[in-house]
Amino acid sequence: MKTTLLVVGRTVEQHFITAINDYVQRTKRYLSFEMEVIPELKNTKSLSMEVQKEKEGELILKALQPGDVVVLLDEGGKEMRSIEFADYMKRKMNTVNKRLVFIIGGPYGFSPKVYEAAHEKMSLSRMTFSHQMVRLIFVEQLYRAMTILNGGPYHHE
Numbered sequence: 001m002k003t004t005l006l007v008v009g010r011t012v013e014q015h016f017i018t019a020i021n022d023y024v025q026r027t028k029r030y031l032s033f034e035m036e037v038i039p040e041l042k043n044t045k046s047l048s049m050e051v052q053k054e055k056e057g058e059l060i061l062k063a064l065q066p067g068d069v070v071v072l073l074d075e076g077g078k079e080m081r082s083i084e085f086a087d088y089m090k091r092k093m094n095t096v097n098k099r100l101v102f103i104i105g106g107p108y109g110f111s112p113k114v115y116e117a118a119h120e121k122m123s124l125s126r127m128t129f130s131h132q133m134v135r136l137i138f139v140e141q142l143y144r145a146m147t148i149l150n151g152g153p154y155h156h157e
């Protein structure tokens with residue numbers, strides 16, 4: 001199984017870039033994992049929130065491949081403890097043949113068409129994080145899950 005984190009727009013702040021890259025590299029020791037960036041739309045000031053979401057949604061759908069298992073990162077999705085997420089990843093590794101694709105929306109979230117295309121929704125908290133910050137939180141949790149499955153000393157409970 002390949003795992004992809006699909007995000008809308010480049011990560012802009014250097015402190016996030018450094019930390020995200022660190023966890024992506026660490027995670028790759030355990031899992032075939034990559035972060036794929038959909039370039040941000042240009043001239044968004046002239047677009048309404050709905051039109052921006054719609055256009056970003058089209059780009060997200062274009063980036064998907066047949067057979068992808070699509071999981072939206074969404075405040076309203078299913079919440080899991082870290083050990084439950086580790087178990088979830090274990091089950092996916094045993095059942096998904098192609099790609100497991102986690103998607104983080106743009107500043108205004110997902111269009112209805114993206115919600116329709118998704119198989120699952122997963123929440124990292126009931127609070128809302130910025131679309132930039134949530135990348136870091138997700139890659140840290142994915143790394144944590146991998147260390148739980150591989151018996152590493154990173155997670156304590």
Ligand SMILES: C[S@@+](CC[C@H](N)C(=O)[O-])C[C@H]1O[C@@H](n2cnc3c(N)ncnc32)[C@H](O)[C@@H]1O
Pocket residue numbers: 072073074075103104105106107108109110122123124125126127128129130131134
């Ligand atoms: C600023 S939020 C968008 C909030 C927007 N109000 C909405 O309705 O989705 C940008 C993206 O970050 C992700 N996100 C933010 N908080 C999250 C959370 N607690 N759990 C999972 N994903 C989250 C989602 O993918 C969301 O589309």
